[in-house]
Structure formats: C-alpha cells, structure tokens
Amino acid sequence: MPIITARNISKSFVNNTAICNLNLVINKGKITGLVGPDGAGKTTLIRLITGLLDSDEGELKVLDYTLPKEAKKVQEEIGYMPQKFGLYEDLTVLENLKLYANLQSIEKSKQQNRIQQLLEFINLKDFTSFLAKDLSGGMKQKLGLACALIKKPKLLLLDEPGVGVDPISRKELWAIVNSLIQDNVSVVWSTAYLDEAALCDEVVLLNEGKILFNGIPADLSKTMDGKVFKLVGNIKDRRKTLRLALKNDNVKDGVILGDSIKLTCKDKSLLPNLNDIEAENCRYENIKANFEDGFMNILNGNFNGESKLAQQIGTLEESKEKYLIEASNLTKKFGSFIATNNVNFKIKRGEIFGFLGPNGAGKSTTFKMLCGLMKPTSGTAEVLGMNLEKSSYKARKKIGYMSQKFSLYGDISVYENLKFFAGVYGLRGKSKTEKIENMIKIFELEKYRKIASKTLPLGYKQRLSLACAVMHDPVVLFLDEPTSGIDPQTRREFWNHIYAMVQKGMTIMVTTHFMDEAEYCDRIALIYKGKAIALDTPHNLIQKVSQNATMEETFIELIKREDNA
Template sequence: MTARQPLPVASAEGLVKRFGAGPAALDQVSIAIRPWQMTGLVGPDGAGKTTLIRILAGLMTADAGTLDILGGAPIDALEDIGYMPQRFGLYEDLSVLENLTLYAELRALPKAEHDATFDRLLTFTDLKRFQSRPAGKLSGGMKQKLGLACALVRTPKLLLLDEPGVGVDPISRRELWSMVSDLTEEGIGVLWSTAYLDEAENCDIVYLLNDGKLLFEGPPEALTDGIEGRVIKVTDFDDNRRHVLTRALDRSDVIDGTLQGRAVRLLVKEGCAPPDRTVLNEGEQTRVSQASARFEDGFIDILGGGPTGTSQLAQNYREIPVSDAPAISANGLTKKFGDFTAAEDMNFTVGRGQIFGLLGPNGAGKSTCFKMLCGLLTPTSGTGAVAGKDIRRAAAHARSSLGYMAQKFSLYGDLSVAQNLAFFAGVYNLGGAAAKAAIGQMTELFNLGDRLNVNAGTLPLGFKQRLALACAVMHQPPVLFLDEPTSGVDPVARREFWTHINGLVEKGVTVLVTTHFMDEAEYCDSVTLIYRARQIASGSPDDLKAEAARITGAGDPTMEDAFIALIERSEQSNAPGLAA
C-alpha cells in the first residue's frame, strides 16, 4: 500500500493566459506543488514557465482556470510565498545586508526579528563575510545565493525559483541545490524552473511545458524509461568526430546527438534500429554500444528531436586559409587591478579550426583573460595574439579579425533587430552592397525576417542568441570569441547553436569559448581550467575526465565531475590565489 501524498501547497487546474491575439502563453495547464518535494519545471524558451510562476506568485492573473495557493488566492498567501525571479532583481548599489534589510521591510518582517533572521540567512548562504559588499560586485553564484536569502526573509511555505542556476558555475549550482533541498526537508514546497536538465533529473516530480501546453508530468525516470535502448555511443573511429556527428544528425533515423569527448552520443528515432557501425563513418568500422538514457534525451525526444547536423550558416561561410601559425596565443598574460590579480600567467595556443574552452567558477578570471585577448582590457604583463596580430601593438587590427559574443546580451535593446544588424555591419566596416547582402543573409539564415522591426531587448532568449551570433559572424571573421554564449538558453536552442559552431570550425574558424554547461565543454578540442586567477589543469576533455577518475577513483566521470574534482584538489593543495 502506497503512502498518501501530502496535500499541495499550490495547485492549478486548466490555467489559460493570453497576451494579445496570438497563441495562448498557457493553454489548459494544471500543476500541483507539494510540501517536502522538489517540483521541476522545464521547457524551451517561450514555453510559458515564467508566466506560470508569476501567476502562482500573484504577480499576474490567469484568463481562465482555477488556482489554489495555501487554501486560497495568492493575494491572501503573500506572507507565505517566497519568489526569486529569473533575472537578478536585487539592488546592485546596496550591500548584501542592505538588500536583506530592504526585503525584510517589504515583507513586513518585525524589526525585532531582523538580526536573528539575517544571521541565520547569512550563515545558511555563507555570505556573512560579504555582508558589506555591494550586490553588483558579487560573483554570479553569490548573487543567486543573495536572491535566495531575500526570498527567505520570511520563511515561506511555497518557494518559487525561476531558473536560479542561470549563469552560475557547477560548484555554485550544486551549493544552491543543496541549500534548497535542505528547505524541502523542512516541509517547504519548492518549484524549481531550470534550463539545466541534470537538475530536473534530481527533482521528485517534473512538469514539461512547450508552447504553453503541458507535455509531461511525473517522476523524471518515467520520461527516461520510455527511451531505454534508443541511446547509443559511437567510438573507435579515425575520422573527425564533428564529421561523424554531422552525418549522423542528417540521417532520418537519428533525432539527436552530442559530442562526448572523442565519442559521439546519439538518440535513435522510435521504431528504428540503431545504425550499422559502418554507415555512420562512410563505410569505415566504428564501435556502437548502448548508453544509459538521461532525462535530457527524454526531453529532446518528447519535443520531436533536435536540429539536423548541417549548418546553413557554415555552408555560406568562407573557407579560412590554412596556416601553421596559432590562431590565438597567450604568453604569460596577467591582469592586475591595483593589488588585486584577476588573471595571472595565462599560457596557451589555439590552432586554426579548433575550439578552446576556458572553464572555471564565477570570478575565477575567465572573462578577464577573454577580454585581454579581445583587446577590451590591456594586460598588465605578458603578450598575446589573435589571427597573427599582436593584441598590444595592433589591438584594432586584432579586433577586426574576430567576432565577439559577450557574456550578457550586449546588443542594443532599444534598437530593432534590423537596426542592430545595420549598426554592426558598420562596426565591421561593411558598407553599401556588402552590408545589404550580409544583413539579408543573416536575416534568412537565423529566421529573423518576421522580427526585424521588434526591439532586440524584447526578444525571447533563443532569438537574442541568434541575433547576437548573427552580428558576430556577419563579416565572416577567422576567429570567434564566445563568452558564455548559451547562458539561460534551453537545450534545443543550445544544440542549434553548436550545430553552427561545429560547422564553422570545419571551415577553419577558430573558437575561444567560456561556458558553465559542462556538456558544452565536450565540444572543445582542448580546455584549460582556471581557478583563483590561475590555470590549474589543461588538456582535452577526455584528459581532464581521466585525471578526475585518478583523483576520485570513480569510473567514467562526467565533465562536471572533473570540474569539481580538479578544483577541490586545488583547494586541498592550498594553491595560492585570491578570496572569492
């Protein structure tokens, strides 16, 4: 006999929400959030996740359907609801403690309870030593911890978290997850919206939205159980792994695929037998073995599969001339801000047509290194070159040879899509017919035609990413700098993005990328792990995973396992560095 489930702290039946005359943002969506449980909410960009959370929080009303929050309407339960929005919503000029004080006053927490509450929350989030620091100067992980603390100034019965892990490194994400898991043990009902499907896999119950409709509800294993036997791993081939992945994804019997070190991981279409070991590599033998299904496989499957392998962007890109000279080099690059060393003695080279990854926790020094090579920061010492041009002596020429996607959406939100494309065509010295042709090509390749007159700041994240990439590549540079290009973007849009990058690399484009998605690090030819301003490990993704296996004794570690194991080893060896 199964135990009875506790009554929900929040439930909704048949919610409908429309904005204007278009399709419904929510279309007959039902959900139940129970105490002592972690409820996951997943779906692509624009699926309706944030709309649903805002309705549950009482910030928006539904057009139809019923809603019960703690036995009544949201307005009657505000004191018992904790809400953390998708974007960092705190005041960056106020200190950690001042933000907590402001939220305590907004939530009418009695003054007599302030000191004890703040002490508890600062201890819980490990922010006590940073309580005087302005919120704007916190790392990404620390900002999310502060956001969580502010949502908890009055201990809620219902906690709504809208993608709390966006832009946060794996260590900080695990810390956040652990903190929130502890809250569920106190009987709090938690709704955790996420773009990281490994997080969803650890939830008790998951709801999957797409285009405002509920496609799945239930325990995560119910989704993965349905695709067991359809996930395969292809190894032991001599050909370029990107070729193998592209060919596989262009097949009708393969609906998804990713790189996993030197291997290619594929999801086979339902009802189809796994491809023969010779057909995936143009007649050459490969090894095809079964792989365990993951929640992400089920997610992609229920959405109908990912993109095909051939990138139309790459098909229309010029071939970058072959060269033995490094496309990117860093030799002792160091950057200091007064007494603070942000990046110290960075050394690496990247050959033509390779992807090089800079990995590390928030605040480790990745973006500083990145910006020195882009010519956006002048090194304190050391040298570097991009496309053969010295970043000190010829910074302007170096910048003209690269395309740049910034960590945060850096285009002009108040300008339309067409105006942004025109502006960046001018920045890259494309004029007249060349500019018109480039803008037309980017508009077609990235399906931006029906959004040309829409302000860029109002686009969904997936389309913002498309526009940012279009602006970065319209002059067809030989080198691309991508600073956390897919932060907050759903797995389907991320696959589309990496299809383009893989295709460009095959044309000889060189890519320098930073990312917090460790599955994306698998696409890199080599990576360097930066911690406390220094490089602590370098090599291929497989090299780092093998080193992690030696450290932990665990077999077949993931890139996230390697990331954490190598940083923990650095901590234990008391490597010199700087406080967070």
C-alpha cells in the same frame, strides 16, 4: 496535498499565446521542476502563480487562495526569485538583506537573528561588507535566494536560479533548496539544466504553453530505454562522423561525448553503417538513457547536422600565424586583487578551445584582454599575431565577440541591432542587406524583427547576439557563455553552427558552465583563482581523475586538488 491548482488557465500577449488552457496540480512538500524550450511559457506561469500577472481565463488557486482576487495574501506567504533578481549592486550583502527585511515588514527586533541565520545558511557570513556588484555569479544567486527567503515562505518560486552559475555553485544552491524541503517549504524550480530537472521530485515539461509531460523524471527517461547508443573506437574526426550520422533519417539526435559519440535511434539495427560515417574501426554500445534523451524525444528534436549559418560563410582568410590566439604570462590586477595570474596558452587554426572555471575565476577578464577591450597589467595577449589593444580597425574586423552579458542595444529592434552591427563591421549596400536577411532567416528571428531586443526570450537574445558576432565572417570567434540559460534544443543548434564554422577554418574560444559542452571542445583550459590549473583534451583530463568520471566530477575534483595543494 495540492499547493497550486490550475484549471483551464490561459494567458496571451500581443500575437502570442503564452499559456494555453493549462491544467496542473503541484503538490506540497516537493521540489517541482519546470522545464521546456525558450518561450514555452515557464516564466509566464511562474508570474501567474505569484499574482504579478492575471490569467485571461480559467481558475488558479495558490496556498488555498484564489488568484487574482487574493493576490496580496499569496504574495505575503511566498518567496519569489525572478530571472533578473533585483539586488542593489551598490549596497553590501548585509545592506541588501536589511532592505528586503524592511520591505517584507519584519520587526526590527527579529531582523538581526533572521539575517544571521540566512548568512550561515548560504555561507556568506564572511562577505557581509562586500558590495553586491563585486560578488561572483554564484554568490549573487545565493544572496538573491536569501533575500527571497527573508520572510520564511510556504512556497518558493525560482525562475532559472542556476543561469550563468558554475557547477560547484549550482551544487551549493541545490543543497540549500533541498534543505528547505525538510523545513516544510515547497519549491517550484524553473531550469534550463536538465541534470537539475532530473533531480526534482516531479517535473512539468511545457511547450508553447501546453504540458507535454507531468510526472517523475525517471519515467520520462524510461521512455528511451534501448534507444540510446554510444559509438566508441578510433574515430578519426568526431565532428564529421557526427554530422554524417545525423544525416541518417533513423538517427534522431546525437552529441559528442569526449572521444565517443552518443546517438539516439529507435532500434540498434537501424543505426548507420560504420563505413558510411567514416568510423570503420568502431562499434555501437547500448547506454542508459537520461532525462535529456526523453526531453529531446518528446519535443521531436531531429537534427540533420547541417548549419545554414556555416553554409553562407565565404572562404575565410588564411593566416600566416601557426597559433591564432596566444596568451603569454597574461596578468590583470585590480588593485591588490589578481583576476588573471600569469596565464599561458596557444590556440591553433580550426580548433575549438574551451575555457572553464568557477564564477569569478578570471575567464571573462582573460577574454576581454584577448579582444583588446582591457589592458593587461603584464604579459601579452595576441590574436592573429597582433596585439588588439594597439591594432587597427582592419584587424578587429577579423574577430567576432559574443559577451557573457547580453550586450546589444535593448531599446532598439532586432532588425536595427543587426543593421547597426553590420555597419560597424564594414558591411555596405547589397551585401549588408543580404547578410541581415540571412541572419533573420537562419536564427528564426522574423516574428521578432520589429520587437525591442530587451523584450526577447533569453534563447532569442542569445541567437541575436551570435548573429551580430558572426555576420562579418570572422576568422577568430570568442564566445563567452553563449548557451547560458538556453534550452537543449537551441544549444544543439548553436553547437551545430560552431562545429560547421570550425570546418570552414574558423578558430573558436568558448566558455561554458554546461559540462557536457566541455566535451565538445578539442582542448580545455581550466582556470581557477586566476590561474590555468589544467590544460588538455577533455578525455585526458577525465582520465586524470577516473576512467568513469563525468566532466562535472572532473571539474570539481581538479579544483579540490588545487585547493589542497
């Protein structure tokens, strides 16, 4: 039975058609995934369904009410969690829930019982006195979900609730939402995580406001049967081999999988000759296609492995230091709370070093200490042989930093942000103008040149952040969740840039919640409760758990073992 019916609906903004003549039926009692590239129209569609936006034309019915005429009735019976959920940071968990109960006009006599039910449901009953700003990312999302559920809805709309949330918290969120289905709540879940999309009952794949696929996720995966292969064996340089393979016209997509490489090609006979891609002692094996393979294919993803960003980087300055990033007994305390606890690691030139851990584990705190943005309580953080807390402006110019939260100036335009950061990094005159124009072209920001950066789609915000972090050709680059919430196509672009910059001699330290990205790194440190509990190559870490384990299973198992210890 339909819970949402859309007939020929369209919605346009200035110079942009967000939804184009869209027809859609979403059925009751299911989890329906909403996926697509950045700017595909997912958020606009959700806001139309909530009645917060009016369509320009067409007919939209939600819960048998006609929008926009009966928007108030719809809003009384739905729960909505937008991308930036409006938690009140200076209120406690309990105070936030009471506030939303009052906003939803829940009778005072029934509030306490409903709030206790939800605290049990989201497993936050021991955190009622915590301020919202002090919660981890996963806890904030669970509290946001509880606020959206305070008045039990018939329809729950979630706009990318898993963004910036670690795999353990995402599993918890998923379990919570699954249990809602048993309670007769229908769910529309917009997501950038395609492993989540594959778990949905049905999926709607949007691009440029149009539906490219609507059906069972497994049906999209099946379209790629016999077209996905793994290159295994003694691969000398995975990144170079992948780049060479992607240059072949028959190879449409490719990613690193630990010690192997996954390639998409319409027939095994058309795969590149092993000698041509410097993989002489290797072989191709058929592997099962997944939802992401079907997603990339339907969007005509076709990557050649080249990075225009790396091509315009000059010769990077050689360092006399063997290790370019070094943490020695690094510790940071906030009162009695230990955010980073005696952490040690060393990173060599030209290495991609992954820094993994659950929300609140201490990753961003460690990053800030390494960048000289935060003073350690004890221990040392050195980059290029210098302590950045005490180092000169000249030393800082050799380092790039892309923070976890969008840290650009939201009220000024894309061009003005680039101009400002170019000046901060000491670029002047012709070289400054050329670099800004290069970044606009490389990251396809031309149509947003004069737009305030706070209004950009998330993927374009991340592109702008990366452009500002690398425009001065840094020797060392810190990337704190650079791909959080962006679609697989843009993630491929980012990693193409990362691989190519490392080939130029750049050293990169990166945090991520995408477990497949962890396998793109040379080495990984897993941090938990402020401690580095594991440090090794992705392949070796997986072997410690099981030969057939995924990176996500490895991540969860190593944390379980630490808890048991």
